[in-house]
Amino acid sequence: MGKKVGVFVCHCGTNISATVDVEKVAEEAKKKYPGVSYATTYKYMCSDPGQKLLRDKIKEEGLTGVVVAACSPKMHERTFRNAAVKTGLNPYQVEVSNIREQCSWVHQDKAVGTEKSIDLVRMMTEKTRKDTSLDAIKVPVTKRALVIGGGIAGIQAALDIADGGNEVILVEKDASIGGHMAQLSETFPTLDCSQCILTPRMVEVAQHENIKLYTWSQVESVGGYIGNFDVKIRKKARAVDLDLCTGCSSCWQVCPSKKIKSEFDTELGNRTAIYIPFPQAIPSKPVIDKEHCLLYRDARKKNIPPEDSKVCRKCYDVCPIAPVKAIDYAQEDEIVEVKVGAIVVATGYKELPNNVYGEYGKGKYQDVITGLQFERLASASGPTEGEIRRPSDGKEPEIIVFIQCVGSRDPAKGCSYCSKTCCMYTAKHAMLYKHKVHHGHAFVFYIDIRCAGKNYEEFSLRAIEEEGATYLRGRVSRIYKKGEKLIVLGADTLTGSQVEIEADMVVLASAMKAQDDAEVVARTLSIQYDKDRFFSELHPKLRPVESSNAGIFLAGACQGPKDIPETVAQASGAAAKVMALLSSDELEREPVVAKVDRLPPPVFSTCIGCFYCQRVCPYGAIEQEDIKARDGSVIKTVARVNEGLCQGCGLCAATCRSKSVELAGFSDEQVYAEINSVEFN
Amino acid sequence: MKIKINLNERSSDFAKEVEKRSGIKVKECYQCGKCTAGCPVAYEMDYMPNQIIRLVQIGARREALTSRTIWLCASCITCSTRCPKEVMIAELMDVLREMALEEGLANPSEKNITSFHESFLNSVKKHGRISEVWMLNEYKMKRPKTALQDLAVAPQMVVKGKLSFVPHNIKGKDAISRIFKKCKPK
Numbered sequence A: 001m002g003k004k005v006g007v008f009v010c011h012c013g014t015n016i017s018a019t020v021d022v023e024k025v026a027e028e029a030k031k032k033y034p035g036v037s038y039a040t041t042y043k044y045m046c047s048d049p050g051q052k053l054l055r056d057k058i059k060e061e062g063l064t065g066v067v068v069a070a071c072s073p074k075m076h077e078r079t080f081r082n083a084a085v086k087t088g089l090n091p092y093q094v095e096v097s098n099i100r101e102q103c104s105w106v107h108q109d110k111a112v113g114t115e116k117s118i119d120l121v122r123m124m125t126e127k128t129r130k131d132t133s134l135d136a137i138k139v140p141v142t143k144r145a146l147v148i149g150g151g152i153a154g155i156q157a158a159l160d161i162a163d164g165g166n167e168v169i170l171v172e173k174d175a176s177i178g179g180h181m182a183q184l185s186e187t188f189p190t191l192d193c194s195q196c197i198l199t200p201r202m203v204e205v206a207q208h209e210n211i212k213l214y215t216w217s218q219v220e221s222v223g224g225y226i227g228n229f230d231v232k233i234r235k236k237a238r239a240v241d242l243d244l245c246t247g248c249s250s251c252w253q254v255c256p257s258k259k260i261k262s263e264f265d266t267e268l269g270n271r272t273a274i275y276i277p278f279p280q281a282i283p284s285k286p287v288i289d290k291e292h293c294l295l296y297r298d299a300r301k302k303n304i305p306p307e308d309s310k311v312c313r314k315c316y317d318v319c320p321i322a323p324v325k326a327i328d329y330a331q332e333d334e335i336v337e338v339k340v341g342a343i344v345v346a347t348g349y350k351e352l353p354n355n356v357y358g359e360y361g362k363g364k365y366q367d368v369i370t371g372l373q374f375e376r377l378a379s380a381s382g383p384t385e386g387e388i389r390r391p392s393d394g395k396e397p398e399i400i401v402f403i404q405c406v407g408s409r410d411p412a413k414g415c416s417y418c419s420k421t422c423c424m425y426t427a428k429h430a431m432l433y434k435h436k437v438h439h440g441h442a443f444v445f446y447i448d449i450r451c452a453g454k455n456y457e458e459f460s461l462r463a464i465e466e467e468g469a470t471y472l473r474g475r476v477s478r479i480y481k482k483g484e485k486l487i488v489l490g491a492d493t494l495t496g497s498q499v500e501i502e503a504d505m506v507v508l509a510s511a512m513k514a515q516d517d518a519e520v521v522a523r524t525l526s527i528q529y530d531k532d533r534f535f536s537e538l539h540p541k542l543r544p545v546e547s548s549n550a551g552i553f554l555a556g557a558c559q560g561p562k563d564i565p566e567t568v569a570q571a572s573g574a575a576a577k578v579m580a581l582l583s584s585d586e587l588e589r590e591p592v593v594a595k596v597d598r599l600p601p602p603v604f605s606t607c608i609g610c611f612y613c614q615r616v617c618p619y620g621a622i623e624q625e626d627i628k629a630r631d632g633s634v635i636k637t638v639a640r641v642n643e644g645l646c647q648g649c650g651l652c653a654a655t656c657r658s659k660s661v662e663l664a665g666f667s668d669e670q671v672y673a674e675i676n677s678v679e680f681n
Numbered sequence B: 001m002k003i004k005i006n007l008n009e010r011s012s013d014f015a016k017e018v019e020k021r022s023g024i025k026v027k028e029c030y031q032c033g034k035c036t037a038g039c040p041v042a043y044e045m046d047y048m049p050n051q052i053i054r055l056v057q058i059g060a061r062r063e064a065l066t067s068r069t070i071w072l073c074a075s076c077i078t079c080s081t082r083c084p085k086e087v088m089i090a091e092l093m094d095v096l097r098e099m100a101l102e103e104g105l106a107n108p109s110e111k112n113i114t115s116f117h118e119s120f121l122n123s124v125k126k127h128g129r130i131s132e133v134w135m136l137n138e139y140k141m142k143r144p145k146t147a148l149q150d151l152a153v154a155p156q157m158v159v160k161g162k163l164s165f166v167p168h169n170i171k172g173k174d175a176i177s178r179i180f181k182k183c184k185p186k
Helices: A022-032 A048-061 A073-085 A112-128 A152-163 A179-183 A194-207 A250-254 A295-301 A314-318 A373-379 A422-434 A456-465 A517-526 A564-582 A612-616 A651-655 A668-676 B013-022 B036-039 B047-059 B061-065 B079-080 B089-102 B108-127 B134-144 B151-159 B173-183
Strands: A005-010 A036-042 A063-070 A094-096 A137-140 A146-147 A165-173 A212-216 A216-227 A228-236 A332-342 A342-345 A350-351 A367-371 A399-406 A440-446 A470-473 A475-481 A485-492 A496-502 A505-510 A512-514 A553-556 A585-589 A595-598 A623-628 A636-643 A661-662
Touching: A005 A022, A022 A036, A022 A063, A022 A112, A022 A332, A036 A048, A048 A063, A048 A073, A048 A651, A063 A073, A063 A112, A063 A216, A073 A094, A094 A112, A094 A517, A112 A668, A146 A152, A146 A332, A146 A564, A152 A165, A152 A179, A152 A194, A152 A342, A152 A564, A165 A216, A179 A194, A179 A422, A194 A212, A216 A332, A228 A342, A228 B036, A250 B173, A295 A399, A342 A517, A342 A564, A367 A373, A373 A422, A373 A505, A399 A422, A399 A485, A399 A496, A422 A440, A422 A456, A422 A505, A470 A475, A470 A485, A475 B036, A485 A505, A485 B036, A496 B036, A496 B047, A553 A564, A595 A636, A612 A623, A612 A651, A651 A661, A651 B036, A661 B151, B013 B047, B013 B089, B036 B079, B047 B061, B061 B089, B108 B173
Parallel strands: A005 A036, A005 A063, A063 A094, A146 A165, A146 A342, A165 A212, A342 A553, A367 A505, A399 A440, A399 A505, A440 A470
Antiparallel strands: A137 A585, A216 A228, A228 A332, A350 A512, A475 A485, A485 A496, A595 A661, A623 A636
């Protein structure tokens, strides 16, 4: 065999050479390591001349394996492997030994650093001697994308992808797309009307020939892998035939259940049982709320099919569509199966509910409302048509108190993070209030004002300087009711005093939380989430829109609290990633994947079928394969790795009890060779 | 007010010292002021509760230990209960009181309170519980100016059987004395 290994030690300027005697490392390698036929050092191996040196020496010295001792392989492994490919060497014969992040940067003593580098390079040399040539895995790509969530993130991503000429399936769990942005009144820092800028985008979605919209639907399951996802979508029965219905509004006008709290109006307004969430809804076709509809309630009580109930059929009777009416009480859930190449997750956030803080009334004071509720009050399409009125008695509040960081930055209540948007929207609320109630007084309790964004600082100062909101630096300890007033006990730490305000209304800048079903979605998609149940991006700086599962991208507040501009930017970023993925017919994937051994009969595989690997695999890449005899009878069931899904983490190989799984490029033989090469003193 | 910070006073060690003695992570306080907002006795304090923590954070030993606030705190624990960062503020006041006494920095204008604390503890030490008559007796001896204070209610209390001149001892007084022994400052 006799592989000829070349060792190239990088100085990285002084990043490495200040704490590691690079010359000595190269010398040691040449003199003492078996298999090393050439060793040298260079100032910057990643530079053009550095790469040229690598290429030249591979040719001149006839090297069949290369170890570059430099920074983390996450940085330049690809650089060096691509350089080697140009000389005809298989890229997987090139290894990087990390002597920067894991050595020079963490040591001060040069003798220690040098010693450790020598060990690290020796280990990598041993592995390289046992490296096998690997070929990239090719997988086909389905040129269609799935976008989950029809808020502004999902809308933006869907439109961008569709404009790029690809088919998009947009799935929304509510009756209409629009999400939280449709509920907002005005948006900071420009104070333009949220619905006015959102609804044109919603209409675009509805009209786009490349977008297939599924509202009142949820993703049931996702199988497959990058480029080839198999998705099942559950179209929940809305009891209205979307193809027949024209959205004429007759049905919801006659519906007798008129006092149902509207979710869209944050329970400040009412809706009917057959309803569209808001006038500009897309699709502008109703859905029946089966929990509250008299007919469905009667059917449940009598345990009969809904179409047999005779309690109330007003919507059916009034429906003008003929000969078949658009209302269909017997409609059932439908499962749609689609194949997509990429997925964008844009499932958004949930506002912290009002009942978390006992000291703020635990939701029992009607006039203590959340930020989103204030948005509905201030919105021209809201329950008060834009007039700021107390929910309890409809009076105009003359003293209003805004409390920031309710739920945010409060580890005792479960979120330690900053919700990022509240400082700005509270400033906006104070302004909107002053615009509508000129003689009113607005007080804002804050801990810090965090307005880092284009024109944001100016906006928040405008609330104080021009609009006359009084900012008090402190948190509120308690709110209680005294007659018609709400007594707010706060502090102003800048004067070192307690502050007691007799307020008419209190608005809590409630935290942005992950959706209740975030974990379920994460499990369905096999993507990771953080301690706050927001979905994790692959790298906090360099891969902000990719999830931990290849081919699945993140957009908007499902990844962390975000305002609209940031959400839209991330959605467009995710769309760009999707388009890059869908632009090729075939995908090349790193061949560093696990493999379960296959042997000739009668063994077939040493796998004993315990499927521990299946349990530990974070990517759902382990499948069960039946090994069958000629007559079709199953001889044994063994594990198989789906190469498309496998990310090469090695958990299965480490877990396997019968040593049947091996990770390409990281075989047991290689890993043991590395370990054995360390000289233990 | 000017807070002087220099190496001689080893001011920077103060926060660490308090954290070590109390087990309370003073540095975690981000000064939101919720403790101050809800404090029922803050109106009498010279420093607000959040300011006391701030003094500890920046190592202003003298200012913190000589403050009246630490003696006025009624230990109602509203602050600790509502603190978003779960800083045990009321408990911290206890530790500061101890330190103030040890270092002879206790605010002289709050001598009544320190004497009351001492009399209370002495009574518990002796009887395992308080004996109102003897505790007040000790207190009023220590603070003669208070001798006539609240005296008018005494006859009524005697009639209602609330004041007993013979102190009652609890069972297991030895356990109480063991507690006192263990808590004795080293």
